[in-house]
Amino acid sequence: MKRVLAVVIASLCVCLAARAQERPVAFTGATLVTVSGPAVEDGVLVVHKGRIVAAGARASVSVPRDAQVVDARGKTIMPGLVDTHSHVGGGSGGDGSAPIQPDVRILDSIDVRDSGLRRARAGGITTVNVMPGSGHLLSGQTLYLKLRRGKIVDDLFIRDARGEPAGGIKMANGTNSLRPGSTGPFPGTRAKSAALVREQFTRAQEYREKVRRAGGDRSKLPPRDLALEALAEALEGRRVVHFHTHRHDDILTALRLAQEFGFRPVLHHVSEAWKVADEIARAKAPASVIVIDAPGGKLETMDVRMTNGAALERAGALVGFHTDDYITDSRFFMRQAGLAVRAGMSRERALRALTLSGAEMLGLKERVGSLEAGKDADFVVLSGDPLSVYTKVLETWVEGVRVFDRGNPEDRLYAVGGYGAGHDRAVHYDCFEDGEGQR
């Protein structure tokens, strides 16, 4: 009975936190890792109505009279983490019928109750690019999500200027999208892979030109083609192309294609980035790297190095990180920055790579990625230094709402694991479940 009561109280706390945005909240005394500027000791962070009102030294920030003040001394607050490449939510992309499927949207397949989203919140992630896989040259449209506590996927959308759910395009080269020996539609070689991609982008250029010439006259518009429409959005720069690529020659091929058609690439994984860091920097292509525990696992990653982040930083490229959950667990996203620093990256750039650089890659740097007045109130309260193994994510906030609280037994279950944390037997007690999840 006591336990039931505790759960009810815990749920009540979550619900209060989820709604408490009429009054400003001020966190005082924390170390603020603002990312946009130097770290601030004894800082104050004020959030109100989902936005950051102020972030700075105690002397420079005035706490609103009606604010709820939270003593955060001894804690560190940093921007919510931006994971540029994840597979949480169990979404799917294209099927085996064709190697290029730009019409397929992952947003039609996301389960927001997936335990992966809960683990991501526990890891301090507030913005995530969920992507279909790398088994295609182009596996579909990706989706940028805010990890709000939502009931349906729409509750987590990030709307672009047109009010559409924001996302990119997922492409891949190298071996994952090859089917050597197949006589089907999939390529058997790298050159064929590039040729198939060029062919489709050429079609999209033509389609775009037809649309342009129609000049808004419906009678002159070509029949709507969902695939070419999405590719045209990539050509116009409205959709970033998230390009899975490992080997140095594949990286150069991705850059070559991007230059030929003018789409905006973000290179992902880039296992051999250390070999072509200067070329990546010269092309001004952002690179999202993953720091993994050992080389290999497949031929393309035999030369992966933990020094990729450092090499790209030295070359002057924009560096981000990603979990590729479930290649690495979202709860250990911050660890990547720690290991990258171990391998020579600067602390400043590594922390930026977890946040603001990732936001830049998703075209969201005006809204998230740093502790600056006017930005979304997405932040993480940490028990200590972000690069320390001993540091815990205590709280994760999205738009002024606490979506993870380590002090809440249920949230803690997802943070450390334990019975019931498994995907098959997810238990939900939060306010959005309406009793449906009360098992």
Next chain:
Amino acid sequence: MTGREFESRRGFRVPGDGRRVGTESSPAAARRLTSGALLLLLAFCLSPPPARAQLAVRGETVHTMAGRAVTDGVVLVRDGKIERVGPAASVQIPAGYKVVRARVVTPGLIDAHTVVGLSGYLNQPHDQMQLERSAPLQPELRATDAYDARERLVEWLRGFGVTTIHTGHGPGSLVSGQTMIAKTAGESVDEAALVPVAMVAATLGDGGRAEGGRAPGTHAKMFAMLRAELLKAQEYDRKQQAAKEGERPARDLRAEVLARVVRRELPLLVTVHRAHNIVAALRLAKEFNLRLVLDGAAESYLVADQIKAAGVPVIVHPTMFRAAGEAENLSMETAAALRKAGVHVALQSGFEGYVPKTRVVLFEAAAAAANGLSFEEALATVTIDAARLLGVEKRVGSIEAGKDADLALFDGDPFEYTTHVTAVIINGRLVSEEAR
């Protein structure tokens, strides 16, 4: 080729050549270098390589794992063994000893369960030797017939301070084969092997099920098949023991190995995750009086008392293991929970089928130290406790006089992400000085 020749050829230590970061020559060695560098070089070229250098490892903190950590400690290494360990104030460094400095010194780390050496980093059919799928029960498969001492991941682990690994046939069939214990140095399996036959590996859960209608298709069938095989082994053993000289029944390689299991000479290493399967494994061990070692054991925290009562040790899954499949309910705090219940615990890097191809037990212990274990307890899971679990504590696992000189050197807290392993010593030789 001997290991010494191999190391010399690779340009590893000869006396007096150590002008690298973090190392210095003692005055005596420096004098020898200046007085006769050319002579030394000539001698090196013409004659067998000189005996290995004696080492003095000086650490601001030395975690001996045998008593309290020593502040400003010295570890003297002579002829591959630890000669002496103690505070610098009381341990004098003899002339001619090459001095290596570090902020923190620990015993060489022990990975209590991996498949490195059998499961290669390329992940191609030709380098995946940890699992033979032709039959569900093949205890006769020897790890020593498959271990590649020069595999890149062996070197990778070594660079992070891992000096001993318990490796061999992996999870994935009912009884997949034998395991071995190896040092991560040496050019061949014979040079590397510490214990050529360590355990017999079994999987009691979904990983051990055969596909396509073949047996075993269910968990219950797996236990039935294993019980039948153990009964056969008992019978075989009885006949062999009872037979007069010259009248012994024909050798059966499979029964021979399982006979060693039922005689308690070899532990049965059971990879199992679900609580009810763990309980079933304990039941099996009791029925046949086996030496059971639980492996993985994601839900073991639910039955810690039963495990404790059975006196069974657990090699816990990697702390950062993926919570999926039968391990979906794993907890990062399992090592702490079991330890609290009095269960003997060690940590492992486990088996990885894709990217990354292996985990590093140093990192898994670090994550455990951040999730319920104290620093000393976490370090013990990859040093002395792992050594005891594997039965090699007389050789490795702590820094004590007489033990193998296997050491890991760090420039800070070994568990911090940003700390580097600055040097690794195996059998008294500096095998890595590249900061990692």
